[in-house]
Amino acid sequence: MVKNILILNMTRMGDLIQTTPTITGLRKKYRDSNITLMVTKDFEEFSKNISHVNNRVVIDIKQFRDRKNLNGFLWIELYRYLESLLDELKQNNYDLLINLSHSKLSAFMISYLGINSVRGFGCNTNGDRMTFDPWMQYFGTEPFNRRTNPFNLVEIFTRGAGVAPENNPIHLIPNLIDPKVLIQKFSNCIKEGDLVVGMQAGSSVEGRRWSPKSFAILADGLIESLDAKLILFGVDSEKELGEQIVHFSKYKDKLIDLTGRTNVDELTSLVKRCSYLITNDTGTMHIAAAVGTTVVGLFFAHAHPYETAPYSPGHVIFQARIECAPCSYGVECNNIVCVHKVQPDHLLLMIQRHHASGVWETTKTMSNMDEINIFNTYIGEDSRLRLRSLIKHPITLNDVIREVYAEHWLKSLGQEMDKSSTHCDIGKLLFREYDCSNTDKLCMQIDDKMVTLKSLKVIASTGIKLTNQIINLCSSGNLTKTIDAVKVLAEEIEKLDKRINQIGFVNPELKSITDMFVKRKENIQENEPTQLALDTKECYVKLLDECASLVSLLIPVSNKFKSSNINTFHAVVSSINVEVPGR
């Protein structure tokens, strides 16, 4: 029985909030366990709002920032600090460690602490990277396959920790600050019953920010049409953004600029008072989701709603639907065009409609919609938090694959099932959310991917045969003859692996599968030939299963598209636009 759990979460505020379902789930699963949360000094105060935590360990690097007098020896001070912190932690004899950071630092910490049961990114005793738990392996491949990822990080974290995300919503301990008193502290123009809208114009990465001018235009629209009271949130370093919004607004005196003026508890309390929070992808957005405030999210540059959308139903998210969005992992865009695709009018019309009807839907008066996605968060038939596309864009292969992957990975990686969990009909869902009127090309693309999956299956089968041969050779007992033969087979396996990797790069839609294969192989630590062959075989078996699973999920979807195309096919061939040979 797990009694002592350590959770490493040395990331930012948003990530901490996204961890709350994991912690709740762990508490439900291990009722009497002692849960310790490791956070950085910056978020020590905020972490007190997270429930079910018995102890907090704070890693405080800030204390060394003003130690310039240490000259070249600062590292020794850091070394000693880490040594004493970790040695103290070691004494607690944790029996389960959940690493929700994917930093090298956390991996080395895990190795140092020598905890037997680990879930998440880590390393072995040699310092080689390892990932413990299939969902955490998936987490390691996700940044390189963002476009086909259907899972919110909250879901990945919770499933990675071995608990179910369903019925474990993100959550913060309610603070005792009365918003009325707070509002009076900052401004006396907000009355009870007023529509209060919050705006968070900052974000940790500058490229993710919608322009202050856009925020100002939207604020003006909300004031004019809904008589809304606007509060501007932000940290001290974002003051300039607040000032700019005020500067561009026609109603300067109606904007309450609190950038840099609130602490975390005050912020939480004020966000709770807001009916809407209009925000870039920020920690404040996750606070809003946790306290039940409706989020109007703006996702630009690297921000990707499928990963970090507010994890509760009823929010709306805007994102550019252009080829390069979201930015790939690790790139630094020098021409962030995506922020210009979403216009203040888009948000204004949607909020007005929602305010009137309580439903998120587009209006006929909205224009320039081809290059934007508007998603609404909702709980799907499968009990998962999902994104519903509110604009019926023509469906693409990527949209299909992402939905298929959701079903596939839940099966393949394993899941803690909540009783209410069930599967959803992918075909039906796609037809409901996308324009599926012209899917000829899509069907060909799906067929093409199925052919590729079949060739991957052949490679996986060959891998199984080769590893079987190695196992047989090793058990034959004639070592001298065996070594050369095993070497030849190992070279063959190496070639297969290169081919698998290459297929992933040629077919980005399938890269998630091939990357997982690579990730699993990375985890093989065995040096003894027979066991090594057995472990390798396991990877090929898994790859074979995954290809088969994906094909079996794609076939009905493809068939559904094909059957719906029969009528339109005749229409198309009779069209004047058909290219006829000899014309």
Next chain:
Amino acid sequence: LNLYKKNLALLKVTQPSLAKRVELEPLQKIVKVVKSKDGNPIPKIGSISLHSTYNPFKEASDSLLNFNFNSIDQPVIYGLGFGYHVLEILKRTRHKGILVIEPLMAIFQEFLCSVDIKSFVNNTKFIIATPPPKILASNPSVNWNVYEHIPSIRISDVYFKRMNLALKTSKVIKNNRIKVLIVNPYYGGSLPTANYCVHALNEMGHHAESVECEKFADGFFAINNSTRNKGNLESLSKQFSSFMGQLIAAKAADFKPDLILALAQAPLTPEAIKNLKLLNVPVAFWFVEDFRNLTYWKDIGACYDYFFTIQRGEFFEKLSSIGAENHYYLPQACLPSMHREISLTIEERNKYSTDVSFMGAGYFNRAQSFPRLLDYNFKIWGTEWNLDSILGSRIQNNNKRLKSDNIVKIYNAAKINLNLHSSSFHEGVNPVGDFVNPRTFEIAACGGFQLIDDRSELSDLMDPIKEIVTFSSIDDLCEKVDYYLNNSDEAKVIANCGKERVLKEHTIQHRMDEMLVYIFMDNLDQLMARFKTESRCPVDSSIDFAGPSTDLGKYLEQFRGSSNFSIKTMVDQIGNSTGDLSKEELLVLMTDQLVKTESNNG
């Protein structure tokens, strides 16, 4: 005169090199010998009598009343005189091999003429007219128990003061890590020597780094093909040299050395040397070349603070004439960690074994004389040989340069290693060759047997009978090749003696020790002041900061001598190693991550 000859014969057995020097040195009649009242010979220089003219033995005995004899410390006697005090000390000490330091050869010569040395030789090592740094380099000086013979001190006051200063300097150097920046040449024979200097200094616990000018050799040579215009070529070469000077200065500014040592052919112009001197540390040059072949020393000799040579006599005069007064004789040597006896595999033995072997470039005199050896099983290694010549079939490795570790295999594998010093003018042996090449010491250190052409400086370095065998002509060489191929046991005994001598006195470590003492005797206060004010080696400082006895301190020990030590040095080392990570390694890796995060946060 008979006594002199008898003594010299005895000295040839016990200290052959010294005996040879005595023979070569003309008798200087500055010492007058008188009889004491009790009939013993007493030397006098000017009005100073070196012993009591009444009873020198009693005087010697009385002078030792306050001398603290102990069984641990090495007795060292400053001043020989006619050795009455030496005999008295020999009587009272249990130590074997006491050192007697006498700066005046004239006194030693008169001593040999007047006193039977039989009672001395078994337990005494005479160190005559030897520069103090050289004494300290070849005689361990940790526990000297010095007896000062007062009349000798009065006569050679300056020398013994220098001796004491050298002793003090040596202690300071041994107890500290000296930072030495070695300026390498672009190419050539002095390049390995430069590298050996770095190795040796680091092995001695100092901190040496190189300016690797050889990495710019291609650029340097490419200039020659870039233009046919002589004026432009000169201008380009000059600018390239100026650039190299800047590069060396930049490295020196980073490294903050206590000493800059340039090796022969280092690309330093007078301007560049002047620039380096702004760092306020000694700038020295080791000219490990024949001054008659390469004459650029005339342009740069006076620019350096110290000028070390492998030749003396005439060269010293020439250096003085150009204003390079601070010259010092420092012969070549071997690096024992490289030049050593090794076991060869069967393949290596097949490749390198031979009766007669030569390793070196195809200079004129070698190309002319080696055909005489074609009847032997003879292998030639090295570069610049004419493959189409009659020697062609004996040239190994297709005339290509060999790495030092392969050269060591050649020396180990041959029954006889030839060592004929190069000459572009002679058909065979240069009859007036003076300096000794590094190959002499390297072959010996490998335990190889060698036949070497006669060199005037050789006898001071090796005993040309017991420790090495010389030849004076190619005829002589052929005879000796025959003889030693048939008397391999004798050859082995000589090779072993040669190896022992070389390891005792002729390693690069010895030379560096001697060089450092010589240089810092004049700059000791400046050096000590720098120790106090300047930051020392980052590894040392880190160990001090971490605490030498802590786990971290112990872990850091392995990085002593690392150049440009930083966390990256440790992380790289961890990355290149295999096996489980230790606790310290894990902590270093974590610290590295934190430092990186912090620097990213500004």
